[in-house]
Amino acid sequence: MRYYITLSLFLVCLLVNGQENYSTLTQKALETMWKAKDEAGYQKALDLYESAFKIYPDSIDGTGLYKASVLASELKNTDKAFKYLIPLSKMKADEDGYPGWDYVIGESSKSEYKNLLDDPRWKTLVQSAVREKEFFYKDLKEIQDEFFRTKALSFDEHENAVKLYSQIKNSSPYLPKKQQNYSVLFKVNDSTNTSYLVHLPKDYDPGNKYPVLFFLHGAVRNNVLSDYQMPAENLGGWNRFYTKYADLNHVILVFPKGGKKYNWMTPDDGFFMIPEMLKQIKKTINVDDNKVFISGHSNGATGSFSYLMKQPGSFAGFYGFNTFPKVFTGGTFIENIKNRSFINFSTDQDYYYPPNANDAFTQLMKDIKADYKEQRYNGFPHWFPQFDESEPAVQTVFNDLKSRRRNPFPKEITWEYDDNNYGNIDWISDMKLDTLQPKARWHKALNFKITKWLQYDKNDSLITENVNKNAFDFPRKSGKIKAIYADQVFKIETSCIQSFSLNLSPEMINPDKKIKVFINGKLYFNGKIKYDRKLMLRNFENNRDREQIWISSLHFKV
Structure with missing residues (x-):
């Protein structure tokens, strides 16, 4: 009796702000459900949901119906479970984004509604849900097809290289979206x-x-x-x-x-x-x-x-x-x-x-x-x-x-990695490791110790524990590169790197003039580069980047 008096007082206090109070009451119901250890706890949670439905009928949402139907099923009150489950199953989508059919034939439905599976109404619901699912995915595919619809886009590999660069940079095959x-x-x-x-x-x-x-x-x-x-x-x-x-x-x-x-x-x-x-x-x-x-x-x-x-x-x-x-x-x-x-x-x-x-x-x-x-x-x-x-x-x-x-063409790059899948950063790419080499003196690991960590105890109180952890782990050997460029000159230092590619853009250099590439203090390249149409098109196809376009790539073995 004391519970229902308390519940009534709680509901009276909520009669102020409409939708906000529906949310507050259903949140209270949800928390009660989480804490429930027996049927009495589940019944309290269900009572709160039903009170919310009665006071705020215009605010009833799919999440509330879903939780109420699951609670009623758990309490073996099948009529009440179907009372909430049937309108839920017909919803197109609820506030959490799930269409109604998903509650009936989703992955967790058989466990959540185990007490309803032998009821003839369940079979009817499943048949209806299967049909709704088919309609849902048909509509979804049509929407996705419309999303990817564009104007035709094609480039001529034999086009003048400078003109091809401009075409890629200014390509715009886009259509309005519905x-x-x-x-x-x-x-x-x-x-x-x-x-x-x-x-x-x-x-x-x-x-x-x-x-x-x-x-x-x-x-x-x-x-x-x-x-x-x-x-x-x-x-x-x-x-x-x-x-x-x-x-x-x-x-x-x-x-x-x-x-x-x-x-x-x-x-x-x-x-x-x-x-x-x-x-x-x-x-x-x-x-x-x-x-x-x-x-x-x-x-x-x-x-x-x-x-x-x-x-x-x-x-x-x-x-x-x-x-x-x-x-x-x-x-x-x-x-x-x-x-x-x-x-x-x-x-x-x-x-x-x-x-x-x-x-x-x-x-x-x-x-x-x-x-x-x-x-x-x-x-x-x-x-x-x-x-x-x-x-x-x-x-x-x-x-x-x-x-x-x-900045797609930064003047300076520093990059370290331990997996060849990630040997790419802006105008340096295709880096390959050689961890049998000794590290350069400037190639050092940075780390620090963590000595305290916050933890929740069994009473859900936050406590501080003493620990001795490294902030970072280094399970594999790494390679590192440092690179800068200015005035047609590239200066690159490597450590534990076997090879890499240097990608070039007319935003970085003047293609009509020679460039010089120094690696670890030695001159590796001194000459002009040529536009590579295949590279330009391949690069665009790989990343659809209209700003970071490479016109030439030089590959070096260190």
């Missing part, structure tokens, strides 16, 4: 698919170039790949401020879907996905090649950092919320950050990466004069983006994004 949001199927391999969601500005004009921001989600080990995504799944909730400021600043948002095996952190099997998705998008959307960025939270922030360390060439800048700044698939060669930039938003109550480690990392960034900034938000846990106080941090991302551009 929708603002597109779920795009992405083939991981012959047997595995995932997807990414593209959110365009409302006034998208194919005649204009647009910045692009990839957002990488966290918890990759707890996620599963999905061959479709609905807009609300990504644009609200923790990502609400990304959506707000992307719309205000005419920025294209891209939300890839990762899983345990194929993601941007570990293992390396899915690391190719973001550059490949970008290439696909560039084929059909007018992207500003010098304004493509990556951000993310938690594992997604670590992914953003990993692209900065391993494959930054297509991107202008990187951001992370609650970042663990470490490469988990090899060495963390921290000086690679000097080729781009990173802004980290950290919190003082983060179990994922502790404040003292962030302090040491920031100091290391200062020591190497990296373009790195950290903003610390005190009083917040790891799930900082959930809070409204994270809005200024997202504003910082978009303010930086507006003013930052990639």
